[in-house]
Amino acid sequence: MPTSGKTGLPAADPDLGRLRDFVRAFVAGLDEPIEARARLLRDLVARDDWLPAEYAEPDPARYRQYLLHCDSAERFSVVSFVWGPGQRTPIHDHRVWGLVGVLRGAEIVQPYRRGPDGSLLPASAAQRLEAGEVDIFGPDIGDIHSVANAHADRVSVSIHVYGANIGAVERATYDEAGREKRFVSGYANRSLPNLWDRS
Numbered sequence: 001m002p003t004s005g006k007t008g009l010p011a012a013d014p015d016l017g018r019l020r021d022f023v024r025a026f027v028a029g030l031d032e033p034i035e036a037r038a039r040l041l042r043d044l045v046a047r048d049d050w051l052p053a054e055y056a057e058p059d060p061a062r063y064r065q066y067l068l069h070c071d072s073a074e075r076f077s078v079v080s081f082v083w084g085p086g087q088r089t090p091i092h093d094h095r096v097w098g099l100v101g102v103l104r105g106a107e108i109v110q111p112y113r114r115g116p117d118g119s120l121l122p123a124s125a126a127q128r129l130e131a132g133e134v135d136i137f138g139p140d141i142g143d144i145h146s147v148a149n150a151h152a153d154r155v156s157v158s159i160h161v162y163g164a165n166i167g168a169v170e171r172a173t174y175d176e177a178g179r180e181k182r183f184v185s186g187y188a189n190r191s192l193p194n195l196w197d198r199s
Contacts, residue, residue: 094137
């Protein structure tokens with residue numbers, strides 16, 4: 001199969017119907033437990049034939065966050081995260097529930113908890129997520145973590161679903177002392193895919 005020269009990823013036309021079907025099923029299941037929604041994301045990332053190449057483009061300087069879909073009432077958003085070799089986030093929070101499913105490559109997730117003095121300590125051992133695996137997080141189960149591309153020599157891509165329009169949510173990064181710096185992430189998009197075009 002021919003590949004894209006920039007990313008080495010499949011250059012065939014993507015099957016946006018898979019993303020469209022996921023969005024429909026997710027809307028129908030918004031009142032279901034988060035584990036049920038995680039199964040929907042696991043089904044989506046089980047096949048790698050639907051993500052348009054422009055939403056898997058890495059940046060040599062930092063990871064990219066591309067909006068794939070935002071619910072019209074901003075109840076949830078679907079985002080592709082593209083990690084260049086060795087790229088990582090700072091320690092950060094979300095302030096909403098979230099799901100992460102790895103589509104390509106692998107990621108290392110390190111969760112944190114507050115210590116008695118307010119500093120941030122690892123809450124558990126770091127977890128390695130391989131392609132097809134899904135992680136769940138949120139304010140009620142643990143919302144502070146850092147994430148890194150597990151590979152030093154290739155791109156990884158993950159699909160994230162958040163309980164809000166995450167690019168517009170004010171949240172924070174942290175140093176290890178627990179001091180926060182507020183930010184609003186926005187998105188790296190230059191255009192949006194039209195999920196509803198069946199021409």
